[in-house]
Amino acid sequence: MTHNYLPDAGVTAVPAGPLAVDAAVALGDVPRVFHMPHTTLAENLEISARRFPDKVAVQFYHGATTYAELLAQVERMAGYLQQACGVRRGDRVVLLSQNSPQFIVAYHAILRADAVVVPANAMLLEDELRHIVTDSGAVAAFAASELVGQVAPLVGTTPLRHVIVHHYGDALPAQPDDGLSIPDWVQQRSSGTALPAGAVHWQQAMAAGSTPSPRSAGLDDLCMLPYTSGTTGAPKACMHTHRTVMVSVAGSQLWRRSHAESTFLAVAPMFHLLGLQNGVNAPVYMGGTIVLLPRWDRRTVAQLVARHRVTFWAAPPPMLVEFFAQPGIESFDLSSLACVVGGGAAVPDSTARLMKERYGLQFVEGYGLTETASFIIANPLAAARSGHLGVPTYGVDARVIDPATLTEVPRGEVGEIVVHGAQVMLGYWNQPAANAESFITIDGKRFFRTGDLASVDADGYFVMRDRLKRMVNASGYKVWPAEVEAILHTHPAILEACVIAARDPHRGETVKAVIVRRDGAGVSEEELLAWCRTSMATYKAPRIVQFVERLPRSATGKIAWRELQEQEMQGAPLPNHKA
Template identity: 50%
Template sequence: MSVTDRPHHRFWPRRLPRELVVPETSLVANLEISARRYPDKPACRFFGRSVSYRELLAQAEALAGWLQSVGVRRGDRVLLYLQNCPQFVAAVYGILRADAVVVPVNPMNRAEEFGHYITDPEARVAICSADLAGVVAPADAALPGPQRLAEVLVVRYADALPAGPLPAAEAPGEATEAWLRADPPLPEAAPGGPRWTLWADALAAAPVPRPAQAGPDDLALLPYTSGTTGLPKGCLHTHRSLMHNAASGVWNYAGAEAVSLSVVPMFHITGMVYGVLGTVFFGGTGVILPRWDRELAARLIALHRISHWVCIPTMIIDLLASPNLERFDLSSLRSLSGGGAAMPQAVAQRLQERFGLAFAEGYGLTETAAPSHINPPERPKQQCLGMPIFGTDARVVDPVTLAELPPGEVGEIVTRGPMLFQGYWKHPQATAAAFVTLAGDRSGARFFRTGDLGRMDEDGYFFLTDRLKRMINASGYKVWPAEVETLLFRHPAVQEACVIAARDAYRGETVKAVVVLRPEARGHTREQDILDWAREHMAAYKAPRLVEFVDTLPKSGAGKVMWRLLQDRESERGAA
């Protein structure tokens, strides 16, 4: 069955083409065009202050000039390490305008984790928030001289806030406002270490950037994703692959009139595509939240008449749990979609009954620049990944023979399309293993192995059933056990560790560590000691929430830890 004759085409939205024709330009051209079309229109709103398209372009140009003045050249990688804010959006386009590559880093990462993002992409420049400078400094100081950063540009969130008090309707809680307004001192410059510069000072004195050179096939984004073994790997995305999914917002009725709630983290591929690239592509407005706050989110939806919201199901679950639910006005929402975790059927039903909103689930990976499948708003199915989007071909195949399976049978989901990444940064073997040709397919087309097990129904909709990869999905955050295990081995009391998923009523899944203590630590180390240490040394979403001490871990005849046996035991406990 060819890509032009797939079952889901019977239910393809009649308003949409099967494939998109996207611009043969860099992503920066999208900002330049939107700034010419809508110069005074808000590109971003942030706690009562707006940044127009004219201002956003000026900031991006100034940042590009500064980056080039400190030695950034075409193809260089620049780290971006901060929460959602207008400066994040400006930084993405400024880095791209300098013909460089954006390397987004999870702001929850700690110093022990951050060092990898300096050394692996061979970055010499980082942009971070003032509160995270205290993470960057020790991470950088621990590296050998040739691998250290040369420049760090420091963002203060307060610079994006209104000069006076925040409008009452848009004010966050006291703790969040205090965090936004905090102005910690910059780390002291040390011999061999980076120069620290404030964002506002750098942009004010920046020279005019050189003419842009990057084209559609230049590398634009290097988001990191972990795997079954080792440290996180960078995914090579070009301007072209990202342009496709930025333009794919037409699936959910995106346009210049769209007002989006940008609360999904922008460092994440979903937040990047929808909150940074897609909004600017269409000339829409993004209302930015750096942290999830259900009461504030509801107020912003009503105040700004937000029309589009891409989120994760836990946000909806939390929103519906509010004691103020009956007072929420969500009538402006025209598109509510997301993924990262399955939307519980009861929650989707309540959302439909209370607000008349259908939640359109989608599916994608960092390697697919977020969506490869989305439910059509006209005909969504619950707890379903949706159908392959524009120009995308997806199949369910036998994981061993790679033969395509008929509807209803479970196998591995494989996909190909214009949004696919080029491969893994500096990992040719992993790249080669990620792409396959299907048995009996004479076209020779390469499909990407998602590592997810699923099935396709008779209508061509896809459903997730299990995973081939060892991955934990905690509230939409992907946690890779091998990475957590590597970090746990740094604890002086840990002899062996195996990380598995445990059921969690709110997060869906959570992280559990099965630990064998060193002999001298037994009787002296508590489970809570491991939990406390983990929260201090790794990002909160990946730190274990549960610890179980055992005398030994089950192992195969080859000496490998039988993680699947531990996972099955845990699943049986959760089902009991």
């Protein structure tokens, strides 16, 4: 059975040999050449289980699962998918869950069954899931107990036929751990109660003791269909193979100097590529230990970092702001942390300075998209630059072009980032029109248009300016919100800021700042506006300030600026977003 998903005949979508980094870029101690392992994601777990059978693979609060135990569970569940659910090579299986050991088992079981993982945001409702299930043609699903109500109605009304239901508490030891605060919803265990038609309990599937068929999927088989946020219409699925994902996983770990003794904190949602790549795929490939939490809890994170000597943490910047701002943080031993990476925004100067001065930590910014399997541009560890995305990584050709003419712009000028690399998706699933708009050919290479605006400095480092469609046009002056936000974050009273466009009868648009003040900060709107006028060019300075208690966030912890922008343009009052 052959699976050829390559989108364009004559276009090379796989690396022909070792991948290298531009020799002109300063990398410090990062190796310039990377040889990609020719193993699938399913094989990675088998290899780590053979190398480290008794080592802890997953630490879930006070419950530990070794690599041998993890592989045994994966094998049984993969066998159940094939024998009881009829899952065949290339079939799609939805995974709907918060971070948990069951998520990791289900993920690898789907891969071991030669099937394709469809990770779904745990906050999606029934109609949103209906689109994903119908679009992907998923025949089976894994769902956490609190989410089964969203997916069960799809059985029989979509291609979905089977649902396997898990309870997070079943992965916890019977004895309590008084030192950690475990939410009640996490502690709930399966009671064997009746489930909707087509659904079975996780334990029932495991008890079947099924054995999977020999692996047949290869590097160029689809392994994953992650859906984009759908901000410009219905969500679209990104077609990733074992190869595209492995280029990102293995390359990022060489770049960041991780190893088998690294301990990875997994608190970013695993249904998103930041959490999945850095909290599941990377540690399993390396044979490291995953310390995971179902949801963000800054105090429990501090306890887990200290208790399990976490070394690696991939986090969106807002998590780091909250984490290092929490009362009593200085009482925790965080000395094990060696590498803190993330993307989507720069860490405010005050947080970056605290990390550096108190803990010797440099926040290492990177850039990636769901379409690029996350890792594509990154700062070298020994040559990281604050406020910079970094440089193109192994085998990546990244350029900045004029969005209108599609020609490359001179260094220092702002344009759209386009990327070519072995980790770029094959295309959007069943979306020929979107693929035609998203890919262009330059110098015989197929480039993906990111829709992100950046410039490149004299040393080859990319600097984010903003999304192509995120721009304030004030009296003809173009204002990039990210630049204004960076300046706002230097104000001692500001914890977080999000800049959006507001309608203005004279300027067309004007700059509005939605602000979260630090605890105890009493700065007024008038004071802040006056400060802005003295801190940045007049056309950039916000004319409107609104204070809120919290900013809305996406599932991955990024500030949901589009939500604020849409509410502003629709004339709706901005919510306070109280915790």
